[in-house]
Amino acid sequence: MHEDQNNNDNKVRYLNVGDSCILMMLGNKISKAMHQCVKSCYYYLNNHKVTGILEVVPAYCSIAIYYDPLMITQHEVVKWLRKCENKSHIKTENEKVRRLHIPVCFEGQFGPDLKRVAEFNGISEEKVVEIFCAHDYLNYFIGFMPGKPYLGGLPNVLETPRLDIPRFRLPSGTVAIYGKQVAIFGIQQPSGANCIGRSPILIYDTRKKDPILLRMGDMLRFFPISQEEFQEISQEVEAMEYKVLIEFMEEDR
Numbered sequence: 001m002h003e004d005q006n007n008n009d010n011k012v013r014y015l016n017v018g019d020s021c022i023l024m025m026l027g028n029k030i031s032k033a034m035h036q037c038v039k040s041c042y043y044y045l046n047n048h049k050v051t052g053i054l055e056v057v058p059a060y061c062s063i064a065i066y067y068d069p070l071m072i073t074q075h076e077v078v079k080w081l082r083k084c085e086n087k088s089h090i091k092t093e094n095e096k097v098r099r100l101h102i103p104v105c106f107e108g109q110f111g112p113d114l115k116r117v118a119e120f121n122g123i124s125e126e127k128v129v130e131i132f133c134a135h136d137y138l139n140y141f142i143g144f145m146p147g148k149p150y151l152g153g154l155p156n157v158l159e160t161p162r163l164d165i166p167r168f169r170l171p172s173g174t175v176a177i178y179g180k181q182v183a184i185f186g187i188q189q190p191s192g193a194n195c196i197g198r199s200p201i202l203i204y205d206t207r208k209k210d211p212i213l214l215r216m217g218d219m220l221r222f223f224p225i226s227q228e229e230f231q232e233i234s235q236e237v238e239a240m241e242y243k244v245l246i247e248f249m250e251e252d253r
Helices: 032-047 074-084 114-121 125-132 227-238
Strands: 013-016 021-025 053-058 062-067 096-105 137-142 149-152 167-170 174-178 181-184 189-191 194-198 219-225 245-250
Touching (some): 013 074, 032 053, 032 062, 032 137, 062 074, 096 227, 125 194, 174 189, 219 227
Antiparallel strands (some): 013 021, 021 062, 096 245, 137 149, 137 219, 167 189, 174 181, 174 194
């Protein structure tokens, strides 16, 4: 993952991905400005779908458009996409940005790689937690696993490479660092990321009508809890009684 504050490559490109998908490339650098462009186009396209468009999937610098070639031609899809090329300035339906406060236990078995991250960066484990919990993390998009956010904004002092040998199973709620990225897992999954803690909340909960907690453009702020608090919140989550604290902020454009 490479994050830049400035992005001067604004030329939009269209790439064929098989016979039923077109990739709209809006740039080639990850930045907040590019995220705003992707986000604006994503909401515009979703709100102005035409017959034959099956799904609109955003990423860091691109949007994948899946379509039914029996209902709409490739040429027609690109013509439709061109309508939003200059709409990155449009206010999205999420003018107010959500900041979600996510509880995390960094203690003992919940953070098996906390020591590794601390030693790699030459600071104490307590300092890792302090720095990690002092920043907001931008959710660029959801992908790869159900509900899993792609979070940017990790301070340079905490950047840590992946493990040499991945783990086969990391539980739901795992909070991890790998390179410049931060992640929280929605389901159990294999990963070579550094597991520094675990949250008792479910960012993917199939019991709910809308099972995915996080949205593209959300800001996440983690805060530390004890092992006892982890168990208490887990029980509230199981009973569907725990409410994640959500603030609404003005969008930083």
